[in-house]
Amino acid sequence: QLTGQLLSDRLSREAFERARAVIPGGVNSPVRAFLAVGGAPRFIARASGPYLYDIDGNELVDLICSWGPMLLGHAHPEVLAAVGAAAEHGTSYGAPTLAEVELAEAIIERAPVEQVRLVNSGTEATMSVLRLARGITGRDMIVKFAGCYHGHVDSLLASAGSGVATLAIPGTPGVTAATTADTIVLSYNDRTGVREAFARYGDRIAAVITEAAAGNMGVIPPGVEDGIGFNAFLADICREHGALFISDEVMTGFRVTRTGQYGIDGVQPDLMTFGKVMGGGFPAAAFGGRAELMQQLAPVGGIYQAGTLSGNPVATAAGLATLRLATPEVYAHVDAISAQLQAEVGAALSAAGVPHVIQAAGNLFSVFFVAGVTAVPDYATAATQSTQAYAAFFHSMLEQGVYLPPSAYEGWFLSAAHDDGAMNRIVSALPAAARAAAQA
Numbered sequence: 001q002l003t004g005q006l007l008s009d010r011l012s013r014e015a016f017e018r019a020r021a022v023i024p025g026g027v028n029s030p031v032r033a034f035l036a037v038g039g040a041p042r043f044i045a046r047a048s049g050p051y052l053y054d055i056d057g058n059e060l061v062d063l064i065c066s067w068g069p070m071l072l073g074h075a076h077p078e079v080l081a082a083v084g085a086a087a088e089h090g091t092s093y094g095a096p097t098l099a100e101v102e103l104a105e106a107i108i109e110r111a112p113v114e115q116v117r118l119v120n121s122g123t124e125a126t127m128s129v130l131r132l133a134r135g136i137t138g139r140d141m142i143v144k145f146a147g148c149y150h151g152h153v154d155s156l157l158a159s160a161g162s163g164v165a166t167l168a169i170p171g172t173p174g175v176t177a178a179t180t181a182d183t184i185v186l187s188y189n190d191r192t193g194v195r196e197a198f199a200r201y202g203d204r205i206a207a208v209i210t211e212a213a214a215g216n217m218g219v220i221p222p223g224v225e226d227g228i229g230f231n232a233f234l235a236d237i238c239r240e241h242g243a244l245f246i247s248d249e250v251m252t253g254f255r256v257t258r259t260g261q262y263g264i265d266g267v268q269p270d271l272m273t274f275g276k277v278m279g280g281g282f283p284a285a286a287f288g289g290r291a292e293l294m295q296q297l298a299p300v301g302g303i304y305q306a307g308t309l310s311g312n313p314v315a316t317a318a319g320l321a322t323l324r325l326a327t328p329e330v331y332a333h334v335d336a337i338s339a340q341l342q343a344e345v346g347a348a349l350s351a352a353g354v355p356h357v358i359q360a361a362g363n364l365f366s367v368f369f370v371a372g373v374t375a376v377p378d379y380a381t382a383a384t385q386s387t388q389a390y391a392a393f394f395h396s397m398l399e400q401g402v403y404l405p406p407s408a409y410e411g412w413f414l415s416a417a418h419d420d421g422a423m424n425r426i427v428s429a430l431p432a433a434a435r436a437a438a439q440a
């Protein structure tokens with residue numbers, strides 16, 4: 001067992017060179033490339049419980065958990081058994097299975113939806129749910145919030161235009177201005193902006209989509225004003241204007257509580273998206289809502305949506321096993337170690353004199369290296385953080401065997417498998433990492 005000093009990362013560096021020749025940037029999803037923190041990413045050979053093992057043989061405490069899915073930790077024996085048993089019966093049929101029904105039932109039992117459709121990624125879920133919302137309402141416009149990520153759906157890869165309630169501009173080359181002209185990007189937690197947008201475009205807005213709690217600009221929970229949470233506010237204003245309220249629980253669903261962010265604020269959306277935990281580490285995601293809305297989908301309704309591998313039997317088995325094993329004890333454990341880690345991180349940063357704000361949505365939290373504020377309500381504030389301080393903190397933690405998200409804008413993910421050994425490794429690495437951040 002390694003503690004402290006790691007072995008070299010020579011093999012990872014070599015692998016990264018080889019990867020860059022055949023895969024753009026050497027990675028299949030940009031954040032993995034360490035661009036925000038510098039250096040070469042670790043190539044992973046295997047994972048077990050709370051640990052990743054890179055190809056140089058380093059054992060790293062994993063605080064990414066595959067960006068959320070691995071709520072039970074890596075290679076959980078019962079999940080592996082379910083996966084193995086499913087795979088032995090064939091890996092894809094292109095025909096319905098009972099397991100898909102069971103997974104749909106497991107989701108419906110937890111989240112406030114009456115029907116779901118299974119898809120393969122969070123991106124597919126949000127893309128499909130927007131089509132459904134537009135098809136149902138006969139309207140074109142979508143409201144989203146700056147810093148909320150809903151996958152790489154064209155119309156959602158948009159940046160705010162100048163001023164509130166203006167039409168968005170493409171957030172990346174390859175997305176047309178015509179596509180984002182139907183997207184309005186507002187500031188998260190900004191009710192005035194939302195009111196203004198509805199005042200101006202109320203009869204053209206098909207839906208408001210939001211992360212149930214923002215987790216892709218660091219963690220920013222929905223704010224409460226006069227006793228009314230931001231999600232409840234959004235649900236109300238959508239209802240007033242005949243728009244649909246879409247809660248994206250891809251990240252929070254079945255993670256921040258058994259019932260996701262819904263378990264925290266109890267707001268009933270019209271439509272929802274899910275992913276990550278419900279796939280147990282396989283490509284599975286879903287969208288759902290009231291039956292009358294979901295019935296508008298093909299083959300009952302006219303709004304088309306489909307997928308060769310949707311409801312894949314192996315992914316479905318992994319998801320079902322994961323949800324079944326995600327007992328109240330699992331959530332209680334993750335909640336407790338999350339609270340412990342938040343306190344330890346805060347203490348270490350304070351001791352080193354590093355300005356910071358720690359925010360959480362249930363057990364999902366992140367650390368903002370911001371100065372001069374006590375809370376981070378939106379992307380503009382999140383963007384004031386010192387990414388240099390984060391990079392120094394990140395690399396010190398990595399050198400001490402702790403694998404944090406390689407970006408200051410990400411949540412820290414824990415699992416049921418993070419035991420005392422893993423937690424002690426993290427906690428003992430914090431003081432040196434905090435000092436590194438202070439010097440950055």
Ligand code: PMP
Nearest residue numbers: 121122123149150151248250251
């Ligand atoms: N919505 C949210 C809230 C997410 O966090 C993500 C992924 N991080 C997505 C959608 C997209 O999911 P995927 O990466 O599976 O396409």
